[in-house]
Amino acid sequence: xxxxxxxxxxxxxxxxxxxxxxxxxxxxxxxxxxxxxxxxxxxxxxxxxxxxxxxxxxxxxxxxxxxxxxxxxxxxxxxxxxxxxxxxxxxxxxxxxxxxxxxxxxxxxxxxxxxxxxxxxxxxxxxxxxxxxxxxxxxxxxxxxxxxxxxxxxxxxxxxxxxxxxxxxxxxxxxxxxxxxxxxxxxxxxxxxxxxxxxxxxxxxxxxxxxxxxxxxxxxxxxxxxxxxxxxxxxxxxxxxxxxxxxxxxx
Numbered sequence: 001x002x003x004x005x006x007x008x009x010x011x012x013x014x015x016x017x018x019x020x021x022x023x024x025x026x027x028x029x030x031x032x033x034x035x036x037x038x039x040x041x042x043x044x045x046x047x048x049x050x051x052x053x054x055x056x057x058x059x060x061x062x063x064x065x066x067x068x069x070x071x072x073x074x075x076x077x078x079x080x081x082x083x084x085x086x087x088x089x090x091x092x093x094x095x096x097x098x099x100x101x102x103x104x105x106x107x108x109x110x111x112x113x114x115x116x117x118x119x120x121x122x123x124x125x126x127x128x129x130x131x132x133x134x135x136x137x138x139x140x141x142x143x144x145x146x147x148x149x150x151x152x153x154x155x156x157x158x159x160x161x162x163x164x165x166x167x168x169x170x171x172x173x174x175x176x177x178x179x180x181x182x183x184x185x186x187x188x189x190x191x192x193x194x195x196x197x198x199x200x201x202x203x204x205x206x207x208x209x210x211x212x213x214x215x216x217x218x219x220x221x222x223x224x225x226x227x228x229x230x231x232x233x234x235x236x237x238x239x240x241x242x243x244x245x246x247x248x249x250x251x
Contacts, residue, residue: 004063019104020245021060024048026111027068030076032168032212033187036176037078040112041066043172044146046179048109051234068115072199075206084118091122099139105244108143119143149236159225163193165216173218178226193217
């Protein structure tokens with residue numbers, strides 16, 4: 001069930017049977033010569049939407065939070081970033097909106113490693129509002145990177161034993177190839193496996209990683225491998241969200 005394709009009455013009815021919502025969250029940033037700019041928000045969106053279509057999975061998926069903290073990619077055309085402070089403020093407002101309607105479990109499925117520190121800082125800010133006022137928040141927030149779902153990274157390592165890397169990886173590109181086969185790109189890489197190193201500001205990143213990749217060989221990606229990753233991620237997402245929904249309050 002997609003929130004954006006529902007009416008307010010349908011969401012009101014949903015809240016009578018569940019207080020959980022999944023928010024796909026990622027980034028719009030360069031992913032090398034063959035990776036789609038939307039890769040980091042498309043991967044969690046693809047997995048969450050596929051999970052919502054599974055028989056017996058009564059899941060509500062919020063609109064995708066598509067722009068994240070990606071300042072280090074701004075040296076490449078098409079990348080869009082929020083400042084960390086802006087990102088935190090937006091997450092606070094999304095959470096206030098959803099919890100104000102009665103949602104008690106908000107599960108963020110993330111697709112961009114660069115978001116993690118800011119999302120966790122936002123969670124701390126949100127919880128602090130209740131802590132300083134000495135009242136129960138009444139809701140719980142959870143962050144999970146899609147590749148950290150049970151078994152997913154192990155599968156990625158089996159599919160891509162060398163050249164997986166940390167940015168513009170064959171696993172994330174394979175997921176988008178599975179969902180969008182009409183948008184598959186090709187390139188001849190030199191070197192085949194990109195260099196790796198630190199992440200700082202945008203001009204430093206562009207100089208260190210001129211084609212945008214970090215330690216990866218995306219030519220190994222295929223729609224078939226992407227389908228395997230999606231199938232496992234969907235299974236584990238459903239299980240984890242169900243467990244999160246059943247989590248009891250100590251009060």
